[in-house]
Amino acid sequence: MSTDHASRLARGDELDYRSVRTGMVFVLLFCLGFTVIGLCLVGGGDGLLRMLGVALLIFFGAVGIPVAVWRLVKPTIELKVSAQDGVWLRDRRATWLGWDEIAAVERDAVGSRPAVTLRLTEGGSHTLSPTIAASPAELYALLSEQQTIRARRG
Template sequence: MSKDHAARLARGETIEFRAARTGMTFVLLICVGFAIIGLCLLGGGDGLLRMLGVALAVFFGLVGIPVTVWRLLRPALEMSVSAERGVLVDGGPGWIDWSQIERVDREVLAARPTIVLRLTPQAQERWDDARRDAGEVVEQAPGGPGAVVPQTIGAAPDDVYRALAAGFTAWRDA
């Protein structure tokens, strides 16, 4: 995949950023461990212990392992950047048009570098409403109102920033 985000956006491509796989690797290890415990309980216990073994083996072995492997093979889409449509952030109200973004900032959140989209007041209200509808507590982004780009993206914050800056610059210069 090309790192020249401006060129990719100029060709009309949509740049997708997916979730990091690190967390799913740990979940897979936990599922395998509990599935093994469940199988051990099936062979060595009776009554309640055997029922617990069946529950562990079924839940973690037959459900947890395949779902986790699927999430490792196909991580969740966290954000998309398109020159024509704007930015789509997971959990947001849908595509945020470039005209609704005032600027793209770099901030520090919980000692980690992150990217914040500074939105127009109307877009910020739509963003906050979508978060509330999802059951999340709406907190102000660092440095003032804005939409925080998820920190669970598998790409480096500099790559994400360059893609957003390239899209914003292309829209502004058009």
């Protein structure tokens, strides 16, 4: 684990982990491709094909490209870690899981990709999203150390 992350948590800072940008690059390329198809249909099509071209231009060109560029510039926060509050997960209705709710932090795999799973005291578990722009080893070290510190205090 990076000592920078540990020291930031010790000072009371929150750590934000954003989603990776790779997927959004593919979405941008997809939107650009359909925008070009829309331009071709508007320029060379008749009637229904021209209307389809306009729809492609509006949906992929006017909406899709700006959204994809915005997501590339400012990716969404997928995970927050706080020494006081616990772990915030975007896909759990944006709520905090307190350290007392986390029974264990374990290494796991999603398909063939390494991942981190939080075992909850209520018996459930939550595997962290593979779209987080941080290595699973770094997240495992950070979360397991914080969970151990909280378990000693409690």
